[in-house]
Amino acid sequence: MALVGPSGSGKSTLVDALLRHTGSPALADPNDRPAGALSLVAIRQAGVTVHLLDTPGHADFVGEVVAGLRAADGVLFVVSAAAGLDAVNAQLWQQCSAAGLARAVVVTHLDSPRADFDETVALCQRVLDEDVLALNLPMHGDGGSVAGLLTLLDARVLDHSTGRRVERTADPEHLALVDALRTDLIEALVGVSEDETLLDHYLQGEQPEPQQLAAALAAGVAGGQLWPALATAPLAGVGLTELLDLLVDAFPGPAERACPPVSRPDGAPVLPLTCDPAGPLVAEVVRTATDPGGRRLSFVRVFSGTLRPEITVEPRRHRVDGPASRTSEVIGALVAPLGSSLHPVDACSAGDLCAVAGLDSAETGDTLSAPDDPLLLASWGLPEPQLPIAVEAASPLAREQISAALRRLVGEDPVARVEWREATSQQVLWCTGPLHAEVLLDRLRSQDGIEVCTPDVQVPLRQVASELLEPWCAVSIFVPTAFARSVLSDLSGRRARSATRESDPEDDEQSVVRAELPEVELLCYAAALRAVSHGTGSFSRRAIGDEPR
Numbered sequence: 435m436a437l438v439g440p441s442g443s444g445k446s447t448l449v450d451a452l453l454r455h456t457g458s459p460a461l462a463d464p465n466d467r468p469a470g471a472l473s474l475v476a477i478r479q480a481g482v483t484v485h486l487l488d489t490p491g492h493a494d495f496v497g498e499v500v501a502g503l504r505a506a507d508g509v510l511f512v513v514s515a516a517a518g519l520d521a522v523n524a525q526l527w528q529q530c531s532a533a534g535l536a537r538a539v540v541v542t543h544l545d546s547p548r549a550d551f552d553e554t555v556a557l558c559q560r561v562l563d564e565d566v567l568a569l570n571l572p573m574h575g576d577g578g579s580v581a582g583l584l585t586l587l588d589a590r591v592l593d594h595s596t597g598r599r600v601e602r603t604a605d606p607e608h609l610a611l612v613d614a615l616r617t618d619l620i621e622a623l624v625g626v627s628e629d630e631t632l633l634d635h636y637l638q639g640e641q642p643e644p645q646q647l648a649a650a651l652a653a654g655v656a657g658g659q660l661w662p663a664l665a666t667a668p669l670a671g672v673g674l675t676e677l678l679d680l681l682v683d684a685f686p687g688p689a690e691r692a693c694p695p696v697s698r699p700d701g702a703p704v705l706p707l708t709c710d711p712a713g714p715l716v717a718e719v720v721r722t723a724t725d726p727g728g729r730r731l732s733f734v735r736v737f738s739g740t741l742r743p744e745i746t747v748e749p750r751r752h753r754v755d756g757p758a759s760r761t762s763e764v765i766g767a768l769v770a771p772l773g774s775s776l777h778p779v780d781a782c783s784a785g786d787l788c789a790v791a792g793l794d795s796a797e798t799g800d801t802l803s804a805p806d807d808p809l810l811l812a813s814w815g816l817p818e819p820q821l822p823i824a825v826e827a828a829s830p831l832a833r834e835q836i837s838a839a840l841r842r843l844v845g846e847d848p849v850a851r852v853e854w855r856e857a858t859s860q861q862v863l864w865c866t867g868p869l870h871a872e873v874l875l876d877r878l879r880s881q882d883g884i885e886v887c888t889p890d891v892q893v894p895l896r897q898v899a900s901e902l903l904e905p906w907c908a909v910s911i912f913v914p915t916a917f918a919r920s921v922l923s924d925l926s927g928r929r930a931r932s933a934t935r936e937s938d939p940e941d942d943e944q945s946v947v948r949a950e951l952p953e954v955e956l957l958c959y960a961a962a963l964r965a966v967s968h969g970t971g972s973f974s975r976r977a978i979g980d981e982p983r
């Protein structure tokens with residue numbers, strides 16, 4: 435399960451609460467939860483291992499979110515009842531729809547003075563999907579605290595006012611208050627149910643059995659027909675049992691999901707794979723960390739086949755900048771997240787997640803497969819990093835180490851790139867935004883002890899026959915149509931020419947704005963576009979030659 439949502443919505447708090455609730459210590463060490471990176475833990479509930487992929491909320495770290503979504507079979511949208519949703523979340527919801535990921539909405543911050551659960555669910559219905567349906571409702575105690583829940587399907591009160599969870603049948607006056615919501619939910623479930631007798635009986639006025647409704651809920655969640663919304667108060671332990679029950683009972687397991695498309699490394703087609711432990715090996719590196727011994731630790735989601743110590747794998751990548759990796763590597767010891775720490779495992783088969791230590795040539799985003807059966811997973815449209823940061827070593831010693839350290843740094847990150855610009859003798863680190871740059875340079879400092887300075891990025895100007903020339907680029911900017919006008923008006927202040935807007939032929943709520951402008955105007959454009967598009971815009975660029983200034 436990937437947890438996504440705006441920064442501060444309570445994703446990490448929810449993960450900690452779920453860890454504690456299932457008997458593991460919470461993540462105490464801040465190193466376990468590095469800034470701007472995916473964090474992985476696993477909980478056990480009713481004999482099922484649930485990996486929780488906690489994603490960073492800020493738009494600069496969209497690469498980590500995309501890596502998390504790729505590794506997940508389902509997604510929890512964590513929404514604060516005090517702060518609501520942002521446009522980036524609406525966009526992520528669409529990406530999840532395209533990938534057929536089962537989802538639920540977890541509402542947090544219900545104890546805050548401005549919180550309104552019904553309003554938050556209504557907002558989700560407007561912004562995400564009209565079939566976001568509340569499964570339970572918060573019951574407030576003194577001072578706005580969440581004292582318990584009222585479950586809509588089986589009409590029970592889960593009373594936490596004594597500090598323990600006490601279950602009882604709802605009082606008639608409670609039921610009368612929620613009657614309309616219950617009817618809506620039951621009708622939605624009857625509507626998506628694969629059980630035809632359920633509809634017949636319901637139309638004849640019979641109340642469905644709880645098991646029938648539970649089966650309809652699971653079918654609706656797995657089939658992407660409805661999206662349960664749950665009230666929680668993670669800090670008070672309210673709603674955690676209900677969330678875990680939903681994860682285990684209603685969300686599809688890995689075996690029920692198709693393996694993402696794969697091909698041969700040269701693009702030649704292969705037959706679709708399934709989540710079969712005996713199938714050909716296909717795994718993806720979703721995060722790269724450094725273990726306490728300084729070794730590379732690659733977190734891997736296995737989609738097909740089984741990863742075992744001593745087998746040989748070949749990491750392959752889509753990225754075109756670095757040297758093509760053709761190194762075979764022998765898998766060493768495997769570990770897997772369990773609670774908030776890592777434990778040794780004998781093997782990791784299709785559907786599961788583990789970490790491999792010392793896989794030196796593998797980078798985040800690489801596909802691992804067998805050398806004699808090479809396969810490559812289709813890439814999942816990662817955004818191009820468009821903020822260039824010039825990086826210079828601050829000391830002569832650091833100057834010798836900086837190239838290798840930068841290469842390692844970008845290998846660990848899903849989107850960052852590094853480029854040596856001969857014309858200006860600058861080492862340029864390409865990031866998604868200022869926060870991403872800050873986190874990467876911080877890592878350079880803390881992991882490699884390299885202090886850097888970041889002079890302005892130079893754009894090479896060429897002197898030809900007394901005419902000064904500067905490079906120009908053609909850009910394609912992808913934004914929701916609602917922001918296209920702001921993007922165009924911002925471009926007009928950047929010496930842009932031939933600006934046009936077209937609707938995406940497949941989705942007229944998305945637009946492509948094209949324009950040509952001097953490269954120097956693009957130096958800070960990643961941040962400017964972030965501001966005018968509320969974090970939803972992305973762009974690509976193409977050099978179109980030098981022109982007189």
Ligand SMILES: Nc1nc2c(ncn2[C@@H]2O[C@H](COP(=O)(O)OP(=O)(O)O)[C@@H](O)[C@H]2O)c(=O)[nH]1
Pocket residue numbers: 439440441442443444445446447448491512542543544545546666667668669
């Ligand atoms: N009052 C209240 N505070 C919460 C709740 N959930 C999270 N917080 C607080 O909100 C802040 C941000 O939470 P965090 O989990 O770090 O958000 P994330 O950025 O989504 O991971 C922290 O100070 C949490 O203690 C909640 O349900 N109620």
Ligand SMILES: [Mg+2]
Pocket residue numbers: 445446447488489490491
């Ligand atoms: Mg967090």
